[in-house]
Amino acid sequence: DPASLDPLLHAAAERVATSDQVAAAKWGTDQPIEDPAREQQVLDSVAREAVELGLDPEEAKRVFRDQIEASKVVQRALHSHWAAHPDEQPTERPDLGEVRPVIDRLNDEVLRELRDTEQLREHPSCDGRLASTFVRTRHELRLDPVHTAGLARAVPSLCRA
Numbered sequence: 001d002p003a004s005l006d007p008l009l010h011a012a013a014e015r016v017a018t019s020d021q022v023a024a025a026k027w028g029t030d031q032p033i034e035d036p037a038r039e040q041q042v043l044d045s046v047a048r049e050a051v052e053l054g055l056d057p058e059e060a061k062r063v064f065r066d067q068i069e070a071s072k073v074v075q076r077a078l079h080s081h082w083a084a085h086p087d088e089q090p091t092e093r094p095d096l097g098e099v100r101p102v103i104d105r106l107n108d109e110v111l112r113e114l115r116d117t118e119q120l121r122e123h124p125s126c127d128g129r130l131a132s133t134f135v136r137t138r139h140e141l142r143l144d145p146v147h148t149a150g151l152a153r154a155v156p157s158l159c160r161a
């Protein structure tokens, strides 16, 4: 099926999964979960690349505001879980400078999928397809409740109609 939301949701889920490394990078430091300067940088570069791909930059920013909120949902959930369960705290601290380039690559992948699904996303069937693709992705990737909640926060802006 050329018109599938699967690759888009997989890319969004992979981006949500990077939140684990981001949360671990910030845990035990004074670096806050929310970094407005980095968010602005992500939104600016996404808008720029959207234009290159022939996408509406405002729509791309709307979608990525949700990707960013999704990341923070997961980071907050992990930080409160680790605060309550010290035995499950991360034992190593990833370098945020190494995680962010991975996120940048996933941003590109999400953008390409936005372009490839434009027709599908403006079709009235989008909401139904999105719901079934969400459930399928959750099962395929065996998402736990925290990452399921993250992915749920990532998808509300995907259907246009």
Ligand SMILES: C=C(O[C@@H]1C=C(C(=O)O)C=C[C@H]1O)C(=O)O
Pocket: 019, 022, 033, 034, 035, 036, 038, 039, 042, 067, 068, 069, 071, 072, 100, 103
């Ligand atoms: C993922 C991060 O945490 C938050 C989420 C961001 C995102 O999803 O791109 C960007 C900045 C932070 O507000 C990060 O700091 O890189």
